Amino acid sequence: xxxxxxxxxxxxxxxxxxxxxxxxxxxxxxxxxxxxxxxxxxxxxxxxxxxxxxxxxxxxxxxxxxxxxxxxxxxxxxxxxxxxxxxxxxxxxxxxxxxxxxxxxxxxxxxxxxxxxxxxxxxxxxxxxxxxxxxxxxxxxxxxxxxxxxxxxxxxxxxxxxxxxxxxxxxxxxxxxxxxxxxxxxxxxxxxxxxxxxxxxxxxxxxxxxxxxxxxx
Amino acid sequence: xxxxxxxxxxxxxxxxxxxxxxxxxxxxxxxxxxxxxxxxxxxxxxxxxxxxxxxxxxxxxxxxxxxxxxxxxxxxxxxxxxxxxxxxxxxxxxxxxxxxxxxxxxxxxxxxxxxxxxxxxxxxxxxxxxxxxxxxxxxxxxxxxxxxxxxxxxxxxxxxxxxxxxxxxxxxxxxxxxxxxxxxxxxxxxxxxxxxxxxxxxxxxxxxxxxxxxxxxxxxxxxxxxxxxxxxxxxx
Numbered sequence: 001x002x003x004x005x006x007x008x009x010x011x012x013x014x015x016x017x018x019x020x021x022x023x024x025x026x027x028x029x030x031x032x033x034x035x036x037x038x039x040x041x042x043x044x045x046x047x048x049x050x051x052x053x054x055x056x057x058x059x060x061x062x063x064x065x066x067x068x069x070x071x072x073x074x075x076x077x078x079x080x081x082x083x084x085x086x087x088x089x090x091x092x093x094x095x096x097x098x099x100x101x102x103x104x105x106x107x108x109x110x111x112x113x114x115x116x117x118x119x120x121x122x123x124x125x126x127x128x129x130x131x132x133x134x135x136x137x138x139x140x141x142x143x144x145x146x147x148x149x150x151x152x153x154x155x156x157x158x159x160x161x162x163x164x165x166x167x168x169x170x171x172x173x174x175x176x177x178x179x180x181x182x183x184x185x186x187x188x189x190x191x192x193x194x195x196x197x198x199x200x201x202x203x204x205x206x207x208x209x210x211x212x213x214x215x216x217x
Numbered sequence: 218x219x220x221x222x223x224x225x226x227x228x229x230x231x232x233x234x235x236x237x238x239x240x241x242x243x244x245x246x247x248x249x250x251x252x253x254x255x256x257x258x259x260x261x262x263x264x265x266x267x268x269x270x271x272x273x274x275x276x277x278x279x280x281x282x283x284x285x286x287x288x289x290x291x292x293x294x295x296x297x298x299x300x301x302x303x304x305x306x307x308x309x310x311x312x313x314x315x316x317x318x319x320x321x322x323x324x325x326x327x328x329x330x331x332x333x334x335x336x337x338x339x340x341x342x343x344x345x346x347x348x349x350x351x352x353x354x355x356x357x358x359x360x361x362x363x364x365x366x367x368x369x370x371x372x373x374x375x376x377x378x379x380x381x382x383x384x385x386x387x388x389x390x391x392x393x394x395x396x397x398x399x400x401x402x403x404x405x406x407x408x409x410x411x412x413x414x415x416x417x418x419x420x421x422x423x424x425x426x427x428x429x430x431x432x433x434x435x436x437x438x439x440x441x442x443x444x445x446x447x448x449x450x451x452x453x
Contacts, residue, residue: 023268042360043361045361051317052315061349120300120301120305135299136331
């Protein structure tokens with residue numbers, strides 16, 4: 001084969017390895033940050049909007065529209081003060097009784113929700129030593145208020161409706177959780193906080209006699 | 218040009234049917250052109266196959282996708298070290314199709330008091346002030362012609378880790394599964410080893426004692442879990 005031809009074909013063979021090399025490189029490099037490679041578009045992105053996607057039609061760019069102010073969606077009327085606000089009907093006084101039946105199902109739900117939403121600050125037992133508090137204290141964040149011990153006398157004395165309101169609207173330096181936790185779950189958490197208060201202040205007399213022997217001393 | 222006068226040029230092309238130019242001889246190496254062209258064709262086919270499967274495969278185009286987000290939010294810190302439950306932020310995951318990303322106000326629950334001067338959190342503060350949402354870049358994205366629903370999976374006890382990997386160890390969220398139809402069907406045909414008690418769906422490092430398929434089989438029978446492989450489950 002004439003020399004130049006040999007060289008040209010060698011160069012071509014070498015060049016053909018580059019795309020393959022690129023493919024394997026992009027496979028082995030894990031965190032690729034370029035935009036996603038999309039070879040065939042098909043109908044992958046269609047002209048409709050999904051929840052939380054951007055919609056250039058509206059000024060605020062949200063495809064999920066917020067309800068116009070002063071309107072109530074059908075079935076979403078919240079005119080049951082004790083249940084939705086934790087207050088006595090037509091008053092601002094907090095209810096002391098639960099406006100729904102408290103059973104073990106509600107308590108279990110409360111435990112699960114408490115562990116999700118409250119434990120990170122107040123700790124799994126409500127003593128105020130959640131991981132976020134520990135971290136904030138370690139970072140010496142001057143603006144951080146230690147979360148209240150939920151079994152302290154002041155919180156035990158609060159009426160149930162006050163605890164409900166604390167979750168819904170927050171209190172002093174504690175943020176509001178109303179947007180993250182729906183009403184029934186708020187009551188479930190209140191019931192579990194009551195259970196934590198009982199258990200943290202329990203004495204030997206609260207344990208049924210036949211079980212006392214099983215407790216570690 | 219008169220053919221008779223040609224003494225050396227390409228022969229055999231004058232169209233009279235008789236080669237007139239006997240002086241032209243193909244060089245010896247051209248004898249190997251036949252073999253060479255076979256090698257070229259076969260090699261080219263193999264080359265094209267490797268390249269096309271390489272470029273098109275989800276291992277290449279989807280797995281490992283980890284875009285840079287507008288705020289360097291770290292799951293490794295929040296969901297890992299601080300052990301915040303996934304549902305604290307992704308509140309829709311148990312009840313809706315979408316897991317939903319948290320609004321900036323959720324971040325402010327803590328960041329109103331922690332790291333409130335941090336440069337990195339500037340976009341979050343801006344979002345809360347102006348009401349302009351933070352534009353997070355989507356990582357996991359199915360084609361729009363498919364239907365997916367988180368709630369159905371979470372309520373059946375499929376853990377986040379089965380589809381998203383160890384998010385609680387990720388500084389930047391990256392896709393670890395293929396998210397192709399074959400991948401969905403693999404599990405829909407035989408979900409046993411991926412099922413867990415519903416309360417543990419967000420426990421990222423949970424492993425059942427013993428064979429996962431045994432526990433999964435039990436849960437599946439109890440919950441009457443029977444993922445469908447009908448086309449209209451996912452294409453509707």
